[in-house]
């Protein structure tokens with residue numbers, strides 16, 4: 001989307017939802033939506049730069065006393081002075097109208113929060129011991145607590161008053177750069193395709209409640225995909241512990257970051273109130289229910305919830321959506337539960353085919369995943385729409401034609417971008433930076449570009465029109481253009497990263513996981529191994545000299 005298209009989108013939104021004429025910077029999401037993150041914090045949406053904070057006045061005394069105990073044991077690195085001084089400082093810092101976070105260090109967005117808050121207030125951020133009481137965390141709280149708390153009230157008021165909240169800076173930055181932000185996409189969607197009356201902005205929020213929830217149900221997962229991390233996969237967290245012990249010589253302790261992530265990521269099992277709150281307070285208004293993870297189809301409570309929705313005859317009101325790794329085949333849901341919902345979207349993460357797929361998505365069996373997807377395509381009800389999502393990274397960019405060839409073998413699979421049809425969605429990986437396609441050397445990029453631009457991205461004959469074919473070719477050209485930019489920016493956006501440094505980091509990461517998994521990337525993809533100058537035996541000498 002360019003600036004002109006963005007302005008046209010804004011004009012369409014104002015036509016469909018007149019309140020945007022008065023307040024062009026409005027966003028639907030804080031008025032209807034809440035997201036649960038894998039570590040239990042809540043956000044108004046996935047683009048928010050920090051989790052929803054909790055005001056000092058919203059913490060009960062018992063919890064504060066617990067915190068003070070914790071400060072004695074774990075807080076040496078964050079607050080100076082005596083308990084009373086610490087408490088006073090805490091009180092000062094935890095006021096919502098100062099937008100001051102006390103973030104958990106396991107939160108990967110800390111750098112962004114830190115940058116934004118420090119720029120705004122010139123105050124350093126502090127960490128509160130083991131337990132992060134500066135946020136509403138779902139290990140102890142509920143979605144309704146967070147949605148109706150002071151932070152969200154203030155955010156909604158800011159939007160009503162035409163302000164641009166700092167927590168939404170990613171959307172403002174994207175719009176300034178002429179990019180279609182999530183705010184604009186949702187404003188178009190809810191003002192036109194799936195209309196939500198714009199009185200949502202003016203009604204007392206407590207009467208309307210949450211209509212859309214995005215549940216990242218902890219980090220329970222059966223795979224440890226190369227592009228993932230311990231925040232999203234419990235298997236990764238276990239491997240991170242082994243890596244720290246073997247390669248960094250760190251003794252195993254319960255305070256290790258991966259241990260904390262294992263604990264934090266288990267919140268859906270720890271808090272029955274979270275599920276009760278959804279059943280009692282959220283379901284009556286609910287229209288959109290998204291599950292991601294971890295692997296959501298491993299979570300029994302999720303099946304209990306959708307069973308309850310069906311039993312209460314609410315499924316016909318709800319659009320259900322999943323991101324899944326495809327290793328599970330929930331036949332009861334396929335046959336009895338999903339057909340009851342208004343629509344169901346299943347997005348399968350497929351990054352390659354065959355042995356290369358199994359290498360990238362460690363723990364998965366390609367034949368099983370292929371059979372599961374085929375079964376669902378053959379047995380799904382008409383309200384179920386399936387997508388394949390490929391996250392393009394250094395491991396798979398050369399192999400996109402092979403994924404396309406596989407897609408064309410699937411029954412009933414139509415490569416068309418339509419809400420009623422199955423679709424192949426190509427997603428560009430930005431982080432971790434050491435797997436970003438921009439880091440590849442120029443000669444490898446030339447080879448990749450040659451393969452991608454000379455391959456015949458033919459759509460099946462029953463799809464209609466050249467427009468669609470052109471759109472697909474355009475998507476592939478976008479991937480090539482991104483690869484050729486050569487610009488990889490640090491997560492804190494402070495500077496570009498040298499690609500030779502990143503290739504060294506890629507070799508290190510590939511080796512450490514190869515060693516722990518008893519794999520060798522040279523056997524999986526000799527061409528890319530040579531491009532990255534990856535030599536397993538040399539890496540052993542470098543990282544484990546005592547064993548050679």
Ligand code: SF4
Nearest residue numbers: 027045047168171183
């Ligand atoms: S403006 Fe952007 S970041 Fe803020 S709530 Fe809306 S979509 Fe999310």
